[in-house]
Amino acid sequence: MDIVPPENGLDDMPLLKRRRVSDCAARSCEASRFASSSSAILKHLWFPEGDIVLDIEQRLLKVHRKRLRCSVIFSDMLHIPQPSPSETDRIDGCPSVTLVGDALADWEVVFGWIYQKSDFLAKAVTFDILSGALRISTKYEIAELRQWAVTELLSRWPVDVANMRLNALPHAAEAINLAQECALPEILPSCFYALSVQKFHCSADGGRSHIVLSPNDLRRLIAGREALQDALVRVVIDPLTEPGCYNNASCGTCAPRRVEYWRTRLAPDPKSPWSTWLVRELEQMLRDDAFVGTLCSDCVHGHLSTIRWRHGRLRGAIPGFFLL
Template sequence: MSCATLILNSMDIVASDSENSNDEMPLVKRRRLSGSCNATSRRTMVKKLWFPDGDIVLAIEKRLLKVHRRRLCCSTVFSDMLHIPQPPETDQIDGCPSVELVGDTLADWEVSLGWIYDHNYFQQNIVTFDLLSGALRIATKYDIGGLRQWAVNELLSRWPEDVANLSLNALPHAAEAINLAQECNVPEILPSCFYALSVQKFRSSADGGRSHIILSPNDLRRLIAGREALQDALVRIIVDPLTEAGCYNNAFCGQCAPRRLEYWRTRLAPDPKSVWSTWLVRELEQMLRDDQFVNSLCSDCVHAHLSTIRWRLGRLRCSISSFFLL
């Protein structure tokens, strides 16, 4: 049983009992409304999504779901279709018109119907990436505005538009999220997705180790270009932490300058044992909050130190999209 089915169970979206206790019971689908179909093809009823008072049957991957038209009308596509009068000779299943949803998966529709029937459940519970991606695909294809907005908001909570707000939750499924964003037109998450994937080492067991299998050639090129740009930015800082052109640094304080130099290089030095490379944006954010080191500097160097961090952080945040050729 899929995760989506378990969610539906928890919401008690259950059809009435019948003499057959199996979750799926065989039915015959006579023909679909669009395209050709073998008139004798066997279909099975998904009992948990077979409502006795349903008034439309959805055929998905040789499975039948009997649901309610009024529920499906949250979709612009279904709303328009259901308001078109059907010819009297249209074949029916269990006294209801049927629609075959070609190219969809049962798992995607299970989670989408879960939201359609009880979307409060999803707003109050953690949803896995697989369920989230399934809901977004259906919402995008059938123009379900509320479901799509919920899914996009969930994606943005993991891959926010500002990479400075990334957390460890952004590391898993970053490659899959890139593909999902391309498929479902959610470009606002792409900079964070690429950045989250770029800090993961390919040789580790994290997502970075299989991104070349998942990503398209163009997106893999973007990832490589972004990693190189970030590495170049890191090298420039480590080579010359205090006197980069365009930023006030006060590099001539004999007391603080040597300690500041060592601090920058120590904080940003790559750790060969880590599963990710230097997470530059995150490190700069943490350096801003390192009160112990800041308080050890003279007043002039405090201003120079903090202004240098903010300047580099701001420039980096503005450059992420261009680094990844977005």
């Protein structure tokens, strides 16, 4: 964070132009020097009674120091003894701070939370809101806001991929980058899995992941898709044989029906925007009472045991599939 030079007053111009206070002969040079980097007031975050000015992407925000104390970084900075007003650069009578590398949109999200928390929490949560809140709360150590963002992200990309739902599909690639930027590795398996089930030729996030992801993460995605495809093929080729599962016996009458059932359930749908969502299909098969009711009592146990075995092993293997 850099302290910016002092500004002119607000009465005579819509833009506050940066310049250093010096003798009269130097003022015209200094005004010209900073004219190219003039910053405009952001009206909805310019509070007349505010006591600190933030310059973010050449927009000026006049806010309250006490509101910024939710941040460990700002709290520490504001506790440092301040120079006298005559020794500091000021805008509209307030000390000014330039926040380098921050996005104005991210800070607008954060100030929505700071100033109108109840309204903020009542709004629909978009990915842009989540990403802005997480980036700023991580960088400036705003613990409460970060915890809110983490909780929301985990509801979309849970630690256990079995709990992943359709809302995990949009923005999965962006979520991978966000998780790495903001130290949230817990969501990575679900993010990669959400991308892997999407068909790249469809107009979905998977189709543009190569634009968003780094080469290393693209490699992870491709490796995971191949591993999932191999797992699916093994099941389709031999649905009733699962090494390590010792309770999957089937009688001669039920075996053909079970084979057909597995192959039909796991066959990709060419009209669907995603490929076989294997974890979800196995979950739904466990609850398919209609089919279970067609099996003899001896085969029911073997059928359900095989599904549970495959479901559990797959959930545990997915992070490794994506080289995580």
